Amino acid sequence: MTTYEDLTPYAYWRFEPEETEPTLDVGRLGRESRFEVGEPEPGLADALPALARFHRVHVTRGWHGCELCGPGAEYPVSEPSAAGEVTLGSAEIHVPGVDGIVYAAPNLVFHYVVRHHYRPPAAFVRAVPAEAEARARAWEETKRSLPVGTPMHGRIVGYSGRGLSFEPEGSPDLKATVPFELYGPGRDDVEYHVPVDAVVVGHSDQERQIILQVVDQPRRTPGEDVPTRSGGAASAPPGPPPRSRRRSSRSTARPPPTPTCRP
Ligand SMILES: [Zn+2]
Numbered sequence: 001m002t003t004y005e006d007l008t009p010y011a012y013w014r015f016e017p018e019e020t021e022p023t024l025d026v027g028r029l030g031r032e033s034r035f036e037v038g039e040p041e042p043g044l045a046d047a048l049p050a051l052a053r054f055h056r057v058h059v060t061r062g063w064h065g066c067e068l069c070g071p072g073a074e075y076p077v078s079e080p081s082a083a084g085e086v087t088l089g090s091a092e093i094h095v096p097g098v099d100g101i102v103y104a105a106p107n108l109v110f111h112y113v114v115r116h117h118y119r120p121p122a123a124f125v126r127a128v129p130a131e132a133e134a135r136a137r138a139w140e141e142t143k144r145s146l147p148v149g150t151p152m153h154g155r156i157v158g159y160s161g162r163g164l165s166f167e168p169e170g171s172p173d174l175k176a177t178v179p180f181e182l183y184g185p186g187r188d189d190v191e192y193h194v195p196v197d198a199v200v201v202g203h204s205d206q207e208r209q210i211i212l213q214v215v216d217q218p219r220r221t222p223g224e225d226v227p228t229r230s231g232g233a234a235s236a237p238p239g240p241p242p243r244s245r246r247r248s249s250r251s252t253a254r255p256p257p258t259p260t261c262r263p
Helices: 044-054 109-116 122-145 242-252
Strands: 023-025 092-096 102-106 151-160 163-166 176-179 195-204 209-214
Touching: 044 092, 044 109, 044 122, 092 122, 102 122, 176 195
Parallel strands: 023 102, 176 209
Antiparallel strands: 092 102, 151 163, 151 195, 163 176, 195 209
């Protein structure tokens, strides 16, 4: 993993033009990194896994391992937390601090703190607990506002460990997920920023996820292609297998839900 000094301008995921707040790196550690060590500040080790669950930013395919653990390290890295095991290394957490500064850390920062006794910068430590609480509360409110069966409109913005990750319009902080089985295993290439119609078919309390059902196949929208990390637009995903269509029929045969999806 590319490493950066703490509190240097964030440069890791720079092809998203909408990121305009001043953003600083935290905890992007590698084999050569030198950092302060000590016992974690009270509350930090409890709040970090909550952010890793409820506010995943810049989700990647696959995982970064921990370079500090050395050869033979567990991959992907996972850590126990009060709410259960959390797998780390495939997303960032972004935490707003004072003066409008955002701190961006790989979610592996939780592992660095509890296993390698990494002490993040004080401004980050101060900002994390409040943000974790706010994100957990927002998740509960979102679930209440999107009852199971609510029709939704989303766009593909990245990957998660369980499938395609969507950012529903009107809920920019919510990452919703389509289960992998809708597309079948081994279908790696999907198109980013493709509007699709979807239906909420379930909520997961384990992670900040809304499980969606794709109703229509993703449609290409002119002018919406954006580069993937490897450069160039990826190809459109194949349609769901027949099994998914049967699911879709069952899903839409339910009584119509209350249309509470935000605009
Ligand atoms: Zn490690």
